[in-house]
Amino acid sequence: MTDIRVLVGLGNPGQQYELTRHNAGVWFIEALAGHCGTSLRPEKKFFGQYAKVSFQGIELHLLVPTTYMNRSGQAVAALANFFKLPPEAFLVAHDELDIPTGQARLKQGGGHGGHNGLRDIISATGNNAGFMRLRLGIDHPGQAKLVTNYVLSAPGKAERQAIDAAIDAAIDSLPALLSGDKARAMNHLHSVK
Numbered sequence: 001m002t003d004i005r006v007l008v009g010l011g012n013p014g015q016q017y018e019l020t021r022h023n024a025g026v027w028f029i030e031a032l033a034g035h036c037g038t039s040l041r042p043e044k045k046f047f048g049q050y051a052k053v054s055f056q057g058i059e060l061h062l063l064v065p066t067t068y069m070n071r072s073g074q075a076v077a078a079l080a081n082f083f084k085l086p087p088e089a090f091l092v093a094h095d096e097l098d099i100p101t102g103q104a105r106l107k108q109g110g111g112h113g114g115h116n117g118l119r120d121i122i123s124a125t126g127n128n129a130g131f132m133r134l135r136l137g138i139d140h141p142g143q144a145k146l147v148t149n150y151v152l153s154a155p156g157k158a159e160r161q162a163i164d165a166a167i168d169a170a171i172d173s174l175p176a177l178l179s180g181d182k183a184r185a186m187n188h189l190h191s192v193k
Contacts, residue, residue, distance in 0.1 A: 007029060007060060008091070010092060011023030012152075020151065025095060025136065027136075040062060047067050061083070069116050070116040070117070072116075073120035076121045091133070092118065092121060093133075094118060098113070099137030101163060102163065102166050103166055104134060104136050105189065118133070
């Protein structure tokens with residue numbers, strides 16, 4: 001079993017996207033970097049913003065791809081190849097339409113569920129979908145035709161606070177996850193309402 005050592009937050013680059021729901025994964029990585037007393041810096045060889053941090057004595061790589069969402073795999077593959085890490089060493093944080101706002105869920109492996117960032121990572125890592133996901137709930141607008149505008153718009157104040165609380169709960173679950181106790185991390189995170 002491979003320990004998780006890379007945390008990736010999915011989103012779109014640029015000021016026009018930074019406050020949109022689709023960038024919830026980025027918010028998680030930025031919050032974690034802040035928790036570790038650092039900030040992300042541009043790293044061309046990883047096609048993204050990167051930081052190496054120590055979280056409770058464990059060395060972690062934090063990455064936010066600065067490719068667009070549908071090219072996220074380019075950054076993940078570059079980092080994986082550079083450090084010779086398998087997909088199982090990665091936790092990918094992303095927005096999730098099928099989970100209520102303010103909730104977060106951990107999931108091992110699986111398909112892309114229509115998420116373009118996950119689709120590209122699975123493709124770029126040789127169709128290996130074995131990486132862990134942190135699914136940050138943003139709710140569903142109700143109809144498929146509304147999804148694009150919904151994910152590319154900013155949540156309201158209460159909604160953003162709920163997402164931030166879910167991010168805090170996810171950070172609280174990391175010690176168990178990083179020590180290899182995925183069941184305890186999931187129990188902790190999934191019991192938070």
